[in-house]
Amino acid sequence: MPTRNIRVWLIxxxxxxxxxxxxxATPPADQAAESDxxxxxxxxxxTTSTENSGLLAFILPVFEEQYxxxxxxxxxxxxxxLEIGEAGDADVLLVHDRSREDIFVExxxxxxxxxxxxxxxxxIGPAVDPAGIRGMEDAAAAFALIAEAGSPFVSRGDxxxxxxxxxxxWAAAGIEPSGDWYQxxxxxxxxxxxIADEQQGYTLSDRATFIARQAEGVSLEVLLEGDEALFNxxxxxxxxxxxxPDVNAELAMQFVEWLISVxxxxxxxxxxxxxxxxxxxxxxxxxxxx
Amino acid sequence: MNTFVEALLExxxxxxxxxxxxxxxxxxxxxxxxxxxxxxxxxxxxTGAWLALTRFPGKRLFTAFIYTGxxxxxxVAGLAVYLLLSRTGPLGDLGWLFSLRAMVxxxxxxxxxxxxxxxMSAVLAVDPSLGQQLRALGATxxxxxxxxxxxxxxxxxxGLVAGFGSIISEVGAVMLVGGNIDGxxxxxxxAIVLETRxxxxxxxxxxxxxxxxxxxxxxxxxxxxxGRLSEPS
Numbered sequence: 001m002p003t004r005n006i007r008v009w010l011i012x013x014x015x016x017x018x019x020x021x022x023x024x025a026t027p028p029a030d031q032a033a034e035s036d037x038x039x040x041x042x043x044x045x046x047t048t049s050t051e052n053s054g055l056l057a058f059i060l061p062v063f064e065e066q067y068x069x070x071x072x073x074x075x076x077x078x079x080x081x082l083e084i085g086e087a088g089d090a091d092v093l094l095v096h097d098r099s100r101e102d103i104f105v106e107x108x109x110x111x112x113x114x115x116x117x118x119x120x121x122x123x124i125g126p127a128v129d130p131a132g133i134r135g136m137e138d139a140a141a142a143f144a145l146i147a148e149a150g151s152p153f154v155s156r157g158d159x160x161x162x163x164x165x166x167x168x169x170w171a172a173a174g175i176e177p178s179g180d181w182y183q184x185x186x187x188x189x190x191x192x193x194x195i196a197d198e199q200q201g202y203t204l205s206d207r208a209t210f211i212a213r214q215a216e217g218v219s220l221e222v223l224l225e226g227d228e229a230l231f232n233x234x235x236x237x238x239x240x241x242x243x244x245p246d247v248n249a250e251l252a253m254q255f256v257e258w259l260i261s262v263x264x265x266x267x268x269x270x271x272x273x274x275x276x277x278x279x280x281x282x283x284x285x286x287x288x289x290x
Numbered sequence: 291m292n293t294f295v296e297a298l299l300e301x302x303x304x305x306x307x308x309x310x311x312x313x314x315x316x317x318x319x320x321x322x323x324x325x326x327x328x329x330x331x332x333x334x335x336x337t338g339a340w341l342a343l344t345r346f347p348g349k350r351l352f353t354a355f356i357y358t359g360x361x362x363x364x365x366v367a368g369l370a371v372y373l374l375l376s377r378t379g380p381l382g383d384l385g386w387l388f389s390l391r392a393m394v395x396x397x398x399x400x401x402x403x404x405x406x407x408x409x410m411s412a413v414l415a416v417d418p419s420l421g422q423q424l425r426a427l428g429a430t431x432x433x434x435x436x437x438x439x440x441x442x443x444x445x446x447x448x449g450l451v452a453g454f455g456s457i458i459s460e461v462g463a464v465m466l467v468g469g470n471i472d473g474x475x476x477x478x479x480x481a482i483v484l485e486t487r488x489x490x491x492x493x494x495x496x497x498x499x500x501x502x503x504x505x506x507x508x509x510x511x512x513x514x515x516x517g518r519l520s521e522p523s
Contacts, residue, residue: 043388052488057472074388074469088377089387190487216489217293246377246385 039070042251045090047161048188050234051075053208053278059267063258069251077160077188085109085237088244092252094259096206096234097161110237114260117268117279118233121165123224124193124210125151125202133202139227140173147173150181152201154192157184161232166204169229193218206232208278215274233282236260262289293491300492301499309496316500319477322390323458326397330453334402335446338409339439343421356410359403364396364456368463371396375467388469393477396463401453408452412445413438444516451512455505478504 050056051073060071074084078095085093086109094116095101101113123133123142131149133142146153155177156163170177183201185192189209196203197218210222236256241249258264260283269281304312341353373379375387375395386392416438424434439446461479468475470484478501485494 048487070474072388072469072471072474074471088382188487190489194487194489213489218489244377246383 039064039068040248040251041072042069042092042248042255043072043074043090044092044094044255045074045076045081045084046094047078047081047096047234048075048190049096049162049206049209050094052188052190053212054273055208055268055271055279058271059264062264062267063255066258067251067254069255071255075188077156077158077163079159079161079164085239088239088247091239091248092255093237093239094234095161095237096232097164098233098235100161100164101235101237104237108240108243110240113235113237114256115282115284116234116236116259117265118231118282119207119279120225121162121204121230121232122207122210122222123202123230124196124205124220125223126200127219127221128200129223131202134223136224137227139169139224139229142224143169144173144175146202147175147177147181150179152196152199153177153182154196154199154201154203155182155184156189156192156204157186158188160189162189162204162206165230165232169204172229193220196220211273211276211278234279259283260285262286297491297495301496304493304496305499312493312496312500314473315476315478315481315497316504318390318475319458319479319501320504322393322397322464322477323454326394326401326457327450327454329394329398330401330405330457331450333398334405334449334453335409335439337402338406338446338449339413339435339442341406342410342413343435343438353410356403356406359399360407362400362403363462364400364460365462365466367399368396368466371399371463371467387467388471388475390468390475392467393464393475396467397457397460400460400463401457404456405449405453408449409442409446412442412449415445416441447512447516451509454508458504458508459501 044056046056052075056071056073060073063069064071074081074090076084078097078100081090081093081095082097082100082104084090085104086107093110104110105113123139125131125133125146131142131146131151133145136142136145155166181201183195183199185195187195189205190213192203193205193210193213195201197220202223203220207222207225210218210220214220236259238249238252238256239247241247262285265281265283265286268279269277271278341349341356371392372387374381375384375392376382377385377387386395420441421434421438424437425431429437459479461483464475464477465480465483468477468480470476470480476484478497482494482497482501485491485497
């Protein structure tokens with residue numbers, strides 16, 4: 001073994017160790033944002049529909065500039081977002097499952113819940129509509145027909161707000177869905193629409209995500225809409241600073257106030273894809289101004 | 291039916307025009323991978339060599355743990371890191387969940403056993419009489435071990451390439467602990483999942499091609515280096 005080779009090898013090992021020492025010292029990009037002059041970080045845990053539809057990318061830059069903040073969006077199902085909030089891993093939540101939101105506030109995880117906006121759920125399915133639900137007005141009756149026909153139905157199956165709504169409709173229909181035709185995907189809305197499209201099956205979707213996916217070439221159609229049971233309100237909740245002293249409560253509250261302000265509500269109202277409105281403003285401030 | 295071809299063409303356009311979104315995500319993937327790989331190498335190569343060259347009680351048990359680690363599902367590592375770093379977890383005060391640091395930690399946990407295992411095999415494969423001969427010629431223990439390690443370099447490099455491959459292509463763990471935050475923790479794999487769900491197949495495909503390309507490039511560089519290194523000098 002020539003000594004030259006050993007020397008090369010030694011240098012290699014030394015370089016590696018040096019790099020390793022340097023690695024923790026070189027701050028990853030995310031850490032740079034935590035120093036004083038840089039923007040404050042706000043973690044927003046939210047549902048996939050607000051991010052996948054493009055709404056957040058449309059409105060958040062305004063907040064980030066006004067408050068010198070950087071909003072980190074963690075887009076998951078409502079169930080998971082509530083879990084993240086309960087653990088104090090986010091500063092503020094924007095979700096859509098009214099009954100669980102009320103429980104969340106009652107349990108002391110958030111000081112309050114504020115109305116933000118609403119849209120509605122729609123039942124979508126293939127244009128040929130094998131279960132024959134097109135134009136019906138009662139969502140539960142339509143679900144019953146789908147079950148009877150044994151047509152493929154793709155469920156979110158992920159404890160999200162949409163999943164929770166779907167289960168409440170099955171309950172209203174007095175059906176416990178099971179069998180080959182009922183598929184629990186365990187994925188986000190976008191993925192479930194793709195699965196339903198590939199299988200030419202039915203599913204329940206929030207209107208915003210469906211419109212956004214339709215613009216990308218999904219062949220399914222809205223077959224049932226307008227049932228009162230399909231109302232889909234979104235609420236915002238700052239995480240309790242009493243329970244989690246580490247959360248950025250001040251910025252979270254500023255975010256809530258900004259989100260429900262008339263100016264932001266107007267932006268939400270103006271957000272469209274292919275000329276269709278996706279969300280309808282519903283905050284107290286907005287309603288008072290009308 | 292020609293979604294595939296359309297997506298492929300659009301993907302190539304995004305890459306050739308150096309689309310800023312694509313470039314940013316690719317660079318972040320490389321950043322996380324590089325940091326995690328260096329840490330894994332520093333922890334893993336010496337540990338692997340030490341395991342191969344020394345005897346101690348409990349060595350078999352320790353080795354079994356390493357082999358289990360090599361086959362550990364990455365998402366399990368992700369879950370463990372998530373629970374450790376959550377504000378309700380033991381390291382919650384750091385506030386590292388949903389950051390690049392959390393991703394690096396998960397990646398190091400996934401890649402290190404791989405680097406240890408392969409380095410150990412490589413060192414074991416070196417003729418055991420080499421160390422003894424060097425000692426007889428007057429080398430210190432440290433010098434002789436260094437020489438054995440140098441003999442094992444090809445295998446060690448293969449271990450590092452394997453580590454690189456497992457880190458850059460990992461999706462479940464980094465999704466859990468990084469949160470796939472736009473502009474902060476979104477990397478190639480998590481962006482591919484997101485864009486596929488959103489129906490942006492062209493962007494997803496562009497990112498996929500880059501991922502494949504980076505993997506290929508790393509393997510090519512290592513293969514070339516390996517060829518040169520294994521030539522007798």
